Amino acid sequence: DTAVSQTPKYLVTQMGNDKSIKCEQNLGHDTMYWYKQDSKKFLKIMFSYNNKELIINETVPNRFSPKSPDKAHLNLHINSLELGDSAVYFCASSGEGGTEAFFGQGTRLTVV
Amino acid sequence: QQQVKQSPQSLIVQKGGIPIINCAYENTAFDYFPWYQQFPGKGPALLIAIRPDVSEKKEGRFTISFNKSAKQFSLHIMDSQPGDSATYFCAAIIGGSNYKLTFGKGTLLTVNP
Numbered sequence: 001d002t003a004v005s006q007t008p009k010y011l012v013t014q015m016g017n018d019k020s021i022k023c024e025q026n027l028g029h030d031t032m033y034w035y036k037q038d039s040k041k042f043l044k045i046m047f048s049y050n051n052k053e054l055i056i057n058e059t060v061p062n063r064f065s066p067k068s069p070d071k072a073h074l075n076l077h078i079n080s081l082e083l084g085d086s087a088v089y090f091c092a093s094s095g096e097g098g099t100e101a102f103f104g105q106g107t108r109l110t111v112v
Numbered sequence: 113q114q115q116v117k118q119s120p121q122s123l124i125v126q127k128g129g130i131p132i133i134n135c136a137y138e139n140t141a142f143d144y145f146p147w148y149q150q151f152p153g154k155g156p157a158l159l160i161a162i163r164p165d166v167s168e169k170k171e172g173r174f175t176i177s178f179n180k181s182a183k184q185f186s187l188h189i190m191d192s193q194p195g196d197s198a199t200y201f202c203a204a205i206i207g208g209s210n211y212k213l214t215f216g217k218g219t220l221l222t223v224n225p
Contacts, residue, residue, distance in 0.1 A: 031211050041199055043215040056212055090155050098211035099144045103155030
């Protein structure tokens with residue numbers, strides 16, 4: 001069983017469109033995250049949710065809106081997509097203390 | 113402000129060599145230092161981690177050396193294999209009070225056969 005799964009794996013879309021990425025974890029973790037990996041492989045946290053509550057929002061444009069319907073799911077909705085949003089987006093989860101994060105396989109978003 | 117600095121950016125070694133990847137941090141509140149391994153097309157996966165009260169931790173062929181006074185830590189891969197070719201990230205976190213992993217910029221390791 002996949003511990004952290006996100007869909008879709010690839011997403012190609014035009015500028016201005018709205019898209020969503022879904023994430024689910026079956027590890028029983030309380031904390032979930034969205035990370036962005038740019039073309040230079042740099043990993044940067046975007047959001048963190050603990051028990052469905054937002055605890056980290058790293059100055060991400062408000063076109064990005066995370067939603068956590070329950071502690072096993074954290075979805076990312078992106079409005080008015082821009083070329084600069086092209087990247088790989090990783091969902092992750094961690095248990096108590098947040099010291100060990102488990103990552104999903106990533107969603108490669110390409111905005112054309 | 114980059115709180116975790118990682119070097120080198122890329123590294124090529126021959127099979128059996130011992131690649132060393134170095135990281136330095138600034139925030140003394142960090143109390144947990146994991147290393148992640150990422151293969152192409154996959155998410156990062158936790159490889160090994162250390163707390164600052166320990167100077168060295170070994171798991172299989174992977175060893176972390178930690179120098180608290182210098183605020184530096186490094187990953188050594190013994191007897192490296194072509195299958196170790198991947199991108200390696202060091203990271204730091206303030207466990208328990210802050211759920212934010214701060215990553216270094218990554219090192220692309222290539223192990224030639």
